[in-house]
Amino acid sequence: ARDEVAVNRHADRDADGFQRDAKKHLGQNFLHERGVIERIVQAIDPQPGDAIVEIGPGQGALTFPLLDRHGALTAIEFDRDLHAPLQAAAREHGDLKLIEGDVLGVDFTALAAELGVEKIRLAGNLPYNLSSPILFHALDHANAIRDMHFMLQKEVVERMAAPPGNKVYGRLSVMLQAYCTVTPLFTVPPGAFRPAPKVDSAVVRLLPRAADSIGIDDRARFAAIVRAAFGQRRKTLRNALAGTMEAETIAAAGLDPGARAEQLSVAEFVRLAGFRAA
Ligand code: SAM
Numbered sequence: 001a002r003d004e005v006a007v008n009r010h011a012d013r014d015a016d017g018f019q020r021d022a023k024k025h026l027g028q029n030f031l032h033e034r035g036v037i038e039r040i041v042q043a044i045d046p047q048p049g050d051a052i053v054e055i056g057p058g059q060g061a062l063t064f065p066l067l068d069r070h071g072a073l074t075a076i077e078f079d080r081d082l083h084a085p086l087q088a089a090a091r092e093h094g095d096l097k098l099i100e101g102d103v104l105g106v107d108f109t110a111l112a113a114e115l116g117v118e119k120i121r122l123a124g125n126l127p128y129n130l131s132s133p134i135l136f137h138a139l140d141h142a143n144a145i146r147d148m149h150f151m152l153q154k155e156v157v158e159r160m161a162a163p164p165g166n167k168v169y170g171r172l173s174v175m176l177q178a179y180c181t182v183t184p185l186f187t188v189p190p191g192a193f194r195p196a197p198k199v200d201s202a203v204v205r206l207l208p209r210a211a212d213s214i215g216i217d218d219r220a221r222f223a224a225i226v227r228a229a230f231g232q233r234r235k236t237l238r239n240a241l242a243g244t245m246e247a248e249t250i251a252a253a254g255l256d257p258g259a260r261a262e263q264l265s266v267a268e269f270v271r272l273a274g275f276r277a278a
Helices: 002-011 034-044 063-070 080-090 108-115 128-140 154-161 171-179 219-231 247-252 266-274
Strands: 052-055 072-077 095-100 120-125 145-153 180-188 201-208
Touching: 034 063, 034 120, 034 145, 034 180, 034 201, 052 063, 052 108, 063 072, 063 080, 063 095, 072 080, 080 095, 108 120, 128 145, 128 154, 128 171, 145 154, 145 180, 154 171, 154 180, 154 201, 171 180, 171 219, 171 266, 219 266
Parallel strands: 052 072, 052 120, 072 095, 120 145
Antiparallel strands: 145 201, 180 201
């Protein structure tokens, strides 16, 4: 029976040791379109001394070109079946430091210190089922991140970059824009991946703002207010924030308690979170 398992394991792998089938539950859609890969590497534009950290290297579509260009790279991959073939194939390209595990458990601040840099540069074609948790995890460590280049669902990138009043402006827009400059770069069709996802994708650049320019001194309170305000999109601020702050406090912050969350700018959310009744 053991031999049978070994044969089966062998049969579902390609000659280079990579599994033949993508794992859907890990959001595996492997990039194969050369032109797209090249555009991502150009957008990142690695410079000597940069500590680049890739999330979800998969079968190395971005990893190997980045290594060819930059010589060294750190990558975080959850799928154990990919570790050995990645390490083996990487040797031809450069120095790959592979962290085997869940990116959500990686402390980017500690990683930057370990890599001997003040800030790391994050990149990756993210597993779409985990996009929001990964983005929020990165925001928690924004001080240790110089920039981020991510491939995401196009619809998520549109939400991240939406201005107030737009129909997709929401919690993700306010949270991302409060801490980062969000720049959508280009869209990518499903056919660039194997297997092809059902949706269009897009590459986005995030530049964390300097900590002292953000104006949020209580991050947890800011997050709670944004969450509550958009929790009930159709409600006025007065009603949506009923459990969080008094209508008088909203008015004292110079905002209309009768307005809805989708009408508030990011700066107004920052002001609202910073304002406390005397
Ligand atoms: N970078 C490769 C490419 O472009 O072809 C793979 C991209 S694929 C969309 C996402 C990758 O993230 C997969 O390799 C998957 O195994 C990995 N992944 C999924 N969940 C993860 C997690 N929690 N931590 C780290 N990697 C994860």
